[in-house]
Amino acid sequence: MPAVLELRDVVKDFPGHRALHGVSMTLERGGFYSLVGPSGCGKTTTLRLIGGFESLTSGQILLNGHNVAPLRPWQRDVSTVFQNYALFPHLTALGNVEFGLRERKVPNTSARAMAALEMVQLGGSRDRLPAQLSGGERQRVALARSLVLQPQLLLLDEPLAALDPRLRGEMRAELKAMQRKTGITFLLVTHDQEEALSLSGKLAVMNAGQIEQFGTPEDIYHRPATRFVAGFVGTVNWFNGVGVRPEFTRIAAAAPPDCPSLRATVESSQFLGHLTHLHLRLETGARVMAHATVDVPQLTEGQSLWLHWHPRHEMRLP
Amino acid sequence: MNLRAWFLLPARVTALLLIAAPLAVMLVYSFLTRGDYGGVEQPFTVENYQRLADPLYLGILWRSIWLSAAATAICALLGFPLALYIARAGNRKSLLLQLVLLPFWTSFLVRTYAWLFILRDTGLVNTALLKMHLIGAPLPLLYNEGAVLLGLVYSFLPFFVLPVYATLERLDPSLPEAAADLGAHPAAILRRIILPLAAPGIGAGCVLVFVPCLGSWLTSDLLGGGKTVMLGNLVQNQFTTARDWPFGAAASMVLMLISAAVLLLLRRSPVLPAGGGAA
Numbered sequence: 001m002p003a004v005l006e007l008r009d010v011v012k013d014f015p016g017h018r019a020l021h022g023v024s025m026t027l028e029r030g031g032f033y034s035l036v037g038p039s040g041c042g043k044t045t046t047l048r049l050i051g052g053f054e055s056l057t058s059g060q061i062l063l064n065g066h067n068v069a070p071l072r073p074w075q076r077d078v079s080t081v082f083q084n085y086a087l088f089p090h091l092t093a094l095g096n097v098e099f100g101l102r103e104r105k106v107p108n109t110s111a112r113a114m115a116a117l118e119m120v121q122l123g124g125s126r127d128r129l130p131a132q133l134s135g136g137e138r139q140r141v142a143l144a145r146s147l148v149l150q151p152q153l154l155l156l157d158e159p160l161a162a163l164d165p166r167l168r169g170e171m172r173a174e175l176k177a178m179q180r181k182t183g184i185t186f187l188l189v190t191h192d193q194e195e196a197l198s199l200s201g202k203l204a205v206m207n208a209g210q211i212e213q214f215g216t217p218e219d220i221y222h223r224p225a226t227r228f229v230a231g232f233v234g235t236v237n238w239f240n241g242v243g244v245r246p247e248f249t250r251i252a253a254a255a256p257p258d259c260p261s262l263r264a265t266v267e268s269s270q271f272l273g274h275l276t277h278l279h280l281r282l283e284t285g286a287r288v289m290a291h292a293t294v295d296v297p298q299l300t301e302g303q304s305l306w307l308h309w310h311p312r313h314e315m316r317l318p
Numbered sequence: 319m320n321l322r323a324w325f326l327l328p329a330r331v332t333a334l335l336l337i338a339a340p341l342a343v344m345l346v347y348s349f350l351t352r353g354d355y356g357g358v359e360q361p362f363t364v365e366n367y368q369r370l371a372d373p374l375y376l377g378i379l380w381r382s383i384w385l386s387a388a389a390t391a392i393c394a395l396l397g398f399p400l401a402l403y404i405a406r407a408g409n410r411k412s413l414l415l416q417l418v419l420l421p422f423w424t425s426f427l428v429r430t431y432a433w434l435f436i437l438r439d440t441g442l443v444n445t446a447l448l449k450m451h452l453i454g455a456p457l458p459l460l461y462n463e464g465a466v467l468l469g470l471v472y473s474f475l476p477f478f479v480l481p482v483y484a485t486l487e488r489l490d491p492s493l494p495e496a497a498a499d500l501g502a503h504p505a506a507i508l509r510r511i512i513l514p515l516a517a518p519g520i521g522a523g524c525v526l527v528f529v530p531c532l533g534s535w536l537t538s539d540l541l542g543g544g545k546t547v548m549l550g551n552l553v554q555n556q557f558t559t560a561r562d563w564p565f566g567a568a569a570s571m572v573l574m575l576i577s578a579a580v581l582l583l584l585r586r587s588p589v590l591p592a593g594g595g596a597a
Contacts, residue, residue, distance in 0.1 A: 073498035074499070074501045074502055084490070084492060088497070089515070090515060099497070099502070099510070103506060104501045146500075
């Protein structure tokens with residue numbers, strides 16, 4: 001069975017600049033994928049190309065092995081949950097969910113739409129207009145509106161960005177549960193690396209119109225392909241050209257004999273309960289961080305100590 | 319009086335002096351008897367309104383309504399696509415809007431006269447068609463209802479385009495995209511998303527075209543050549559040549575009533591929600 005989505009060397013030019021420099025990526029059926037990167041990296045453009053809202057300059061977009069590049073949005077078996085949800089303000093929650101079913105001339109639209117609303121626990125809000133729903137409820141209607149069509153691929157454009165932080169965590173779990181339940185392939189676009197790491201089976205880190213790395217969250221975090229990826233998904237201390245994450249950076253009063261170490265002075269420390277963030281300065285003047293979890297000694301500002309790490313935690317990056 | 323009342327005072331005085339007072343005068347005049355040299359005299363009578371029931375005047379009334387309705391319909395058919403086009407024209411939006419407003423830089427009278435030069439027997443259209451031997455004799459383009467309709471559409475089209483443009487410009491571009499994403503073809507997007515959301519602007523545009531069309535007199539005077547009399551011409555004639563102020567006042571009260579009825583009707587329909595700005 002072919003992959004549900006395959007991007008082959010996709011290039012997109014906008015007047016005056018190239019937004020995508022040859023993006024290739026393969027999504028297997030039933031997976032949860034993320035496109036993550038800073039704003040302007042091309043992740044939303046990639047999503048809009050897959051949805052059919054932009055035409056690509058060159059390359060191929062294969063959906064189930066068929067090139068969909070020439071197809072218009074209404075001809076593609078993919079659906080998008082928009083960043084602002086794009087609910088139709090003149091239609092009720094049920095009317096919104098029914099919209100696509102009616103356009104596709106599916107029988108029993110009301111019953112199916114109602115089932116989808118109940119799946120997102122909004123059966124009781126069927127007759128409410130979007131303006132009468134909370135942010136989280138609107139998000140769920142948008143999700144139901146797309147999922148009811150059982151698309152090959154669900155595209156989600158920063159779906160959690162507009163929610164308040166508490167709700168965001170809740171919706172994150174709900175998204176993951178929804179993906180498992182429906183078995184539909186999800187492709188989520190986000191600038192939030194934590195969201196991408198926690199939700200996806202595989203994620204693509206994008207920068208300047210290119211995918212820098214496509215891999216599992218563990219790969220991306222522990223074995224980043226580039227300095228950009230290493231820095232984007234977490235904090236990195238650079239010691240003589242090798243990168244070490246703060247949680248693998250240890251402190252000691254004296255230089256340990258059997259592992260690499262460097263001298264540093266304490267600039268500040270923040271006690272967070274389960275761990276302590278130490279901000280330190282190397283003799284070169286570079287600022288680094290260490291996450292100390294147990295037996296943190298009493299430290300004072302300006303105090304001198306040794307940083308050390310295990311060589312297997314070193315990231316050697318181009 | 320509190321601060322709010324003080325700030326509202328100028329608006330109230332203006333409305334009273336410039337709208338309510340003249341209307342009251344007209345209302346009283348419409349129930350009086352005509353004076354010998356214009357003006358009004360006692361006694362009070364309803365005769366002016368009874369005269370309006372004469373088939374001659376009912377004909378004028380009917381013509382005014384259907385010409386205004388037809389002009390509104392044509393403005394809607396031409397104006398909606400234009401407004402949609404401008405709303406999606408990106409950085410050329412303001413230029414195109416200024417072009418729509420350009421005719422207002424010249425006098426209404428001059429613009430209407432210009433149509434005489436285009437439509438008359440020796441005018442632009444007929445001369446061109448004759449020279450191309452497409453016709454043997456000049457077409458009767460002027461001094462008929464068609465010419466008046468054309469003039470009305472020409473004059474009031476911007477009044478339809480502007481409010482519709484305002485609602486379409488505010489329309490979230492992701493809504494048509496979401497509709498397309500859900501499987502809607504362009505025609506379905508227009509019918510199920512864009513038209514319903516632009517309805518308040520379309521309603522406002524219809525009112526802004528229909529009401530002034532109903533009261534217009536210059537267009538029918540110049541392009542109708544006195545043969546296509548509309549309610550506005552009747553009112554004007556009664557106050558000038560005929561010197562029958564009470565009858566003119568009665569005719570203009572009827573005009574007011576029809577306009578008010580149209581406004582009320584639209585407010586009750588979902589097109590112009592009572593709350594005012596809907597979108």
